[in-house]
Amino acid sequence: MLVFSDEDGRYMAECDIADKILGLLIGGHDTASSACAFIVKYLAELPEIYNGVYKGDPSVKFYSCLFSDGPSSTDYRRALPDHQRLAPPLQGAFREAITDFMYNGYSIPKGWKLYWSANSTHKNPEFFLEPSKFDPSRFERNGPAPYTFVPFGGGPRMCPGKEYARLEILVFMHHLVRKFKWEKMIPDEQIVVNPMPSPAKGLPIRLYPHKD
Numbered sequence: 001m002l003v004f005s006d007e008d009g010r011y012m013a014e015c016d017i018a019d020k021i022l023g024l025l026i027g028g029h030d031t032a033s034s035a036c037a038f039i040v041k042y043l044a045e046l047p048e049i050y051n052g053v054y055k056g057d058p059s060v061k062f063y064s065c066l067f068s069d070g071p072s073s074t075d076y077r078r079a080l081p082d083h084q085r086l087a088p089p090l091q092g093a094f095r096e097a098i099t100d101f102m103y104n105g106y107s108i109p110k111g112w113k114l115y116w117s118a119n120s121t122h123k124n125p126e127f128f129l130e131p132s133k134f135d136p137s138r139f140e141r142n143g144p145a146p147y148t149f150v151p152f153g154g155g156p157r158m159c160p161g162k163e164y165a166r167l168e169i170l171v172f173m174h175h176l177v178r179k180f181k182w183e184k185m186i187p188d189e190q191i192v193v194n195p196m197p198s199p200a201k202g203l204p205i206r207l208y209p210h211k212d
């Protein structure tokens with residue numbers, strides 16, 4: 001960013017570079033930590049799923065694929081994690097209409113700003129049976145219809161960090177699950193969204209090291 005210029009020879013202003021770096025730090029860190037918090041929360045609430053993950057049960061593929069005897073480590077690329085459907089770290093983003101179009105009976109003029117929402121798309125019962133239920137095996141049957149599962153967005157501006165994020169989350173979970181079982185210290189902890197979803201008190205947990 002410091003050394004590259006655009007086609008007219010103009011360099012980026014310092015404040016634009018700072019803005020991009022801050023965007024990258026927030027986009028790269030807070031998203032993945034929000035995702036990790038929700039896996040920890042759901043696995044604490046659903047011991048049968050935790051046990052499946054710990055034992056490398058293939059029906060919880062995304063969560064088991066980096067475990068020693070689990071499926072191949074490349075499976076994580078195909079697997080779709082249900083925690084990101086239920087609690088997408090990024091709630092959505094803005095787009096600008098590049099042409100006039102009709103949507104659901106509404107006429108959207110060119111130039112209007114539109115907000116697409118990952119959260120409401122992911123909770124649509126037309127696409128997800130029992131949408132409020134955490135079910136890591138739901139994607140094993142049929143993959144989601146195009147543009148119904150969009151935690152990383154879609155189209156040309158889709159998150160460029162998604163493969164890195166998936167791997168980062170799996171490495172963290174791998175070490176946590178291999179070493180510990182845990183329980184939540186606040187059973188009904190509230191979820192706040194500001195701007196990413198997170199447990200209001202920071203999800204305090206009690207860790208129990210595995211004996212074997």
Ligand code: HEM
Binds near residue numbers: 088
């Ligand atoms: C679980 C983790 C993550 C989630 C859920 C996530 C989600 C998203 C979403 C929804 C967008 C907007 C896409 C769109 O407008 O269509 C986005 C954009 C972006 N993400 Fe991520 N992200 C994650 C991790 C990361 C990481 C680790 C990095 C970098 C190391 C990163 C860098 C970016 C950047 C630079 C953009 C802007 C892309 C553009 O505007 O062309 N993200 N992300």
